[in-house]
Amino acid sequence: MAKPIAVYNDVHKSFGEVEVLKGIDLEIAPAEKVALIGPSGSGKTTIIRMLMTLEQPTSGTIVVDGQYLWHMEKNGELVPANEKHLRQVRGDIGMVFQHFNLFPHMSILENCMVAPINVKGVPKKEARQRSVEMLEKVGLGDKLDDYPSQLSGGQKQRVAMARALVMRPKIMLFDEVTSALDPELVGEVLEVIRDIAREGEMAMVLVTHEMDFARDIADRVVFLDEGRIAEQGTPEQVLENSESERLNSFLSRFRS
Amino acid sequence: MTWNWNYVVESLPAIFQGMWITLGLTIACYLFAMLFGFVWTFVRRIPWRPLQMIIAFIMEFIRSTPPLVQLFFLYYAWPMVPYVGLTLDPITVAIIGLGVHFSTYIAEIYRSGIESIDKGQWEAATALNLSLKDKWTKIILPQAIPPTIPMLGNYLIIMFKEVPLTSTIGVAGMLHMANNFGSKNFAYLEPLTLVAVFFLVMSYPTAVLFRKLEQRMNRRFDKNNPTGKIDKGVVT
Numbered sequence: 001m002a003k004p005i006a007v008y009n010d011v012h013k014s015f016g017e018v019e020v021l022k023g024i025d026l027e028i029a030p031a032e033k034v035a036l037i038g039p040s041g042s043g044k045t046t047i048i049r050m051l052m053t054l055e056q057p058t059s060g061t062i063v064v065d066g067q068y069l070w071h072m073e074k075n076g077e078l079v080p081a082n083e084k085h086l087r088q089v090r091g092d093i094g095m096v097f098q099h100f101n102l103f104p105h106m107s108i109l110e111n112c113m114v115a116p117i118n119v120k121g122v123p124k125k126e127a128r129q130r131s132v133e134m135l136e137k138v139g140l141g142d143k144l145d146d147y148p149s150q151l152s153g154g155q156k157q158r159v160a161m162a163r164a165l166v167m168r169p170k171i172m173l174f175d176e177v178t179s180a181l182d183p184e185l186v187g188e189v190l191e192v193i194r195d196i197a198r199e200g201e202m203a204m205v206l207v208t209h210e211m212d213f214a215r216d217i218a219d220r221v222v223f224l225d226e227g228r229i230a231e232q233g234t235p236e237q238v239l240e241n242s243e244s245e246r247l248n249s250f251l252s253r254f255r256s
Numbered sequence: 257m258t259w260n261w262n263y264v265v266e267s268l269p270a271i272f273q274g275m276w277i278t279l280g281l282t283i284a285c286y287l288f289a290m291l292f293g294f295v296w297t298f299v300r301r302i303p304w305r306p307l308q309m310i311i312a313f314i315m316e317f318i319r320s321t322p323p324l325v326q327l328f329f330l331y332y333a334w335p336m337v338p339y340v341g342l343t344l345d346p347i348t349v350a351i352i353g354l355g356v357h358f359s360t361y362i363a364e365i366y367r368s369g370i371e372s373i374d375k376g377q378w379e380a381a382t383a384l385n386l387s388l389k390d391k392w393t394k395i396i397l398p399q400a401i402p403p404t405i406p407m408l409g410n411y412l413i414i415m416f417k418e419v420p421l422t423s424t425i426g427v428a429g430m431l432h433m434a435n436n437f438g439s440k441n442f443a444y445l446e447p448l449t450l451v452a453v454f455f456l457v458m459s460y461p462t463a464v465l466f467r468k469l470e471q472r473m474n475r476r477f478d479k480n481n482p483t484g485k486i487d488k489g490v491v492t
């Protein structure tokens with residue numbers, strides 16, 4: 001395996017008294033597509049939110065592209081990261097949320113341009129061009145000046161992907177990005193993710209309940225159960241040939 | 257006692273003179289309250305419990321004491337306090353007294369505006385790696401401010417109506433001037449009626465103005481949002 005792009009090392013997370021992640025060890029290779037599956041409440045969202053720096057691990061370390069995420073080295077010692085350090089490492093990571101979280105006071109083009117301009121100092125003209133290209137790629141080239149409230153859920157989610165992609169992250173995180181959508185809109189969003197995945201160079205971690213989709217695009221499927229990684233392997237190993245009772249009873253809920 | 261139009265005309269110059277003081281003082285108090293409201297709002301956001309509790313207590317204290325008592329305290333009692341005591345002129349006392357009093361209400365408005373923003377907005381801004389300054393100026397405040405405008409307008413009118421309280425510490429505002437004029441001539445009906453009419457004449461257009469501003473804001477959102485649907489991140 002090439003030098004991993006992200007490494008979780010014995011990561012624990014508690015909310016108050018409740019330990020929701022009980023020692024996560026996980027390595028993600030560059031360009032690897034990882035599907036994260038598991039019952040509701042098993043800690044999937046928390047795992048990726050820690051990588052996005054939205055939730056701080058209680059203990060353990062996360063390394064992104066060779067750099068500690070939540071720690072920094074000072075006089076040879078590991079100390080908690082400050083915001084400056086977080087900002088520097090976070091630049092490699094992008095995320096798409098279940099509820100889109102578009103900025104409602106900005107047109108969809110502005111939604112895409114705000115970060116390249118203000119975070120990366122990309123000149124306005126170039127940011128615009130990159131954003132237009134990305135919005136065209138997700139099939140919204142004719143909606144540049146629309147506002148989020150004018151779009152369907154599927155369209156909103158495609159804008160959210162374009163907005164994250166213009167920042168050119170090395171890892172993209174997807175948290176159940178289709179589960180807030182009407183069933184007839186799920187397909188268009190999965191199609192876009194499939195396209196992105198095919199292009200290859202970006203690592204992706206997808207929390208999903210779409211098992212066929214996971215089988216289709218994932219290099220590896222990770223099954224999370226009660227805050228631990230219970231099974232992992234190729235889609236065939238995990239989704240079809242596992243002996244684990246917990247996993248099979250979980251999977252049986254998705255078979256009709 | 258009959259209504260005397262000549263007397264009305266005679267009293268006008270004094271009342272006008274007081275009116276400028278009242279208006280100027282209202283605006284000064286309001287600006288002070290808006291600025292100081294920011295201070296409360298941001299100090300309160302510092303994530304340190306003891307400080308938050310102290311600030312909450314002070315704000316509650318200021319809010320539950322009558323503004324008149326606060327003015328009297330600042331004007332008459334403050335100069336006698338050892339070491340920190342200061343004698344201030346009536347206008348300064350008025351600006352600080354009413355300004356601080358109302359800043360606690362204004363701070364509450366700011367807070368409600370900021371807290372009405374979904375935490376997903378903050379998270380998306382973090383995911384895009386925006387700086388703290390950009391999060392505030394580009395994402396949060398542009399959404400938080402417009403809905404607070406009608407409430408902020410209300411407070412301008414409320415403050416305008418409280419400014420005559422400062423007459424008690426000798427600020428020569430409209431009420432003060434009318435009262436003096438009345439006592440000189442032993443006839444209060446005309447000057448005091450004029451004061452009431454002036455207050456109405458000022459308050460009403462201000463209220464209308466803010467209503468227009470609010471409608472303007474709404475229209476701005478309408479243009480963005482011809483379907484009239486409100487984006488709560490929910491499915492269509």
Ligand SMILES: Nc1ncnc2c1ncn2[C@@H]1O[C@H](COP(=O)(O)OP(=O)(O)O)[C@@H](O)[C@H]1O
Nearest residue numbers: 015016020038039040041042043044045046047
């Ligand atoms: N901010 C929070 N405060 C308290 N408990 C939380 C918080 N976020 C998540 N949890 C709890 O942590 C557990 C794992 O949540 P989550 O990572 O969202 O699971 P999943 O995404 O697999 O459904 C759940 O029991 C959830 O209630």
Ligand SMILES: [Mg+2]
Nearest residue numbers: 044045046176
């Ligand atoms: Mg979840």
